[in-house]
Amino acid sequence: MSAYTLHEDPISANCYKIRLTAALLGIPLDRRAYDIRKGETRTPAFIRDVNANGRIPVLEIRDGGATRFLPESNAACWYLASRSALIPQDRFDQADCLRWMFFEQYSHEPNVATLRFWLAFVGEANLTPAQTAQIGAKRTGGEAALALMDEHLQARDWFAGTSVSLADIALYAYTHVADAGGFNLRDYPHVVRWLARVAGLPAYVPIG
Numbered sequence: 001m002s003a004y005t006l007h008e009d010p011i012s013a014n015c016y017k018i019r020l021t022a023a024l025l026g027i028p029l030d031r032r033a034y035d036i037r038k039g040e041t042r043t044p045a046f047i048r049d050v051n052a053n054g055r056i057p058v059l060e061i062r063d064g065g066a067t068r069f070l071p072e073s074n075a076a077c078w079y080l081a082s083r084s085a086l087i088p089q090d091r092f093d094q095a096d097c098l099r100w101m102f103f104e105q106y107s108h109e110p111n112v113a114t115l116r117f118w119l120a121f122v123g124e125a126n127l128t129p130a131q132t133a134q135i136g137a138k139r140t141g142g143e144a145a146l147a148l149m150d151e152h153l154q155a156r157d158w159f160a161g162t163s164v165s166l167a168d169i170a171l172y173a174y175t176h177v178a179d180a181g182g183f184n185l186r187d188y189p190h191v192v193r194w195l196a197r198v199a200g201l202p203a204y205v206p207i208g
């Protein structure tokens, strides 16, 4: 058994962020799968023992005699990567890395990830009327996020600092599968080249 268990649904790219971070750093992870479409993260036992917020991913950390649970994908990546080169040393670059991770959670993931989940895993015919009504706004929001990323990458290879960081991992997770949500990545050529750079990293693992 490793020091970590990732509580995850393998379809979730929020969970994949943590697997990718661990792989790039050579950190072994055990994995425990849940099916979010069956409500397996909403059971009383999960809410009591793993995450009161009823969501995956959660990183279970065994440290000495203590076992602790860390929800939120970007927090779990930060924990694994602390003191590694995936977090920039320079003070501004470190804050800039966090800036892109917050951008990912507020402006990117709620649009790009949600459309992927609705269209590729739930199915448009099975959406509630309220979800169907949000498709247009989520598409507009996702396209704005991708356009901003594309513009940022025009003159640079990585999002923060001068080498790959957690900002790239956080943004890569749902961007590289955005086509499943109906986004056309060919409209964002700098993003496409950056995706290839991430996929070419030594120890890269695919989402599976």
Ligand SMILES: N[C@@H](CCC(=O)N[C@@H](CS)C(=O)NCC(=O)O)C(=O)O
Pocket (backbone or CB within 6 Å): 012, 013, 014, 015, 036, 039, 041, 042, 054, 055, 056, 057, 071, 072, 073, 074, 105
């Ligand atoms: N901000 C959270 C988002 C967590 C989240 O929304 N998880 C989804 C899967 S990606 C989930 O567990 N959905 C099941 C549910 O809400 O019942 C993170 O980055 O970890």
